[in-house]
Amino acid sequence: MTESHFKSVWDAIESDASQAENLKLRSALMMAIAERVKARGWTQSVAASHCGLTQPRVNDLLRGRISRFSLDALVNIAAALGMQVRLEVDAA
Structure with missing residues (x-):
C-alpha cells in the first residue's frame, strides 16, 4: 500500500484539478x-x-451540503449578507 499526500481534502477526492479548485472556493464561501x-x-x-x-436552503448551506450550491449562488448569498468576495489567482 502506498501513501499519498494532498494539499487539501478536495484534491484527494476530486481527480479533476479544476473541479477541486471549484470545491475549495465553494467550501471557503460556505464556511464564511x-x-x-x-x-x-x-x-x-x-x-x-x-x-x-428558504429556511431549508439555509439548513443545507449551514450543514455543508456543498453539492447543492454553485459558486455563483454562494457569491450572491454572501453579497446579500453584505460580504465582499475577492478572488486571488496565482500561477500553478
Missing part, C-alpha cells in the same frame, strides 16, 4: 457565510430572510 450567520446570532429563518432563501 456560516460564520457570518453564527456571529449575528441568527436563526435559520432569520438568515433565510436576509439571504433571500
Whole structure:
C-alpha cells in the first residue's frame, strides 16, 4: 500500500484539478457565510430572510451540503449578507 499526500481534502477526492479548485472556493464561501450567520446570532429563518432563501436552503448551506450550491449562488448569498468576495489567482 502506498501513501499519498494532498494539499487539501478536495484534491484527494476530486481527480479533476479544476473541479477541486471549484470545491475549495465553494467550501471557503460556505464556511464564511456560516460564520457570518453564527456571529449575528441568527436563526435559520432569520438568515433565510436576509439571504433571500428558504429556511431549508439555509439548513443545507449551514450543514455543508456543498453539492447543492454553485459558486455563483454562494457569491450572491454572501453579497446579500453584505460580504465582499475577492478572488486571488496565482500561477500553478
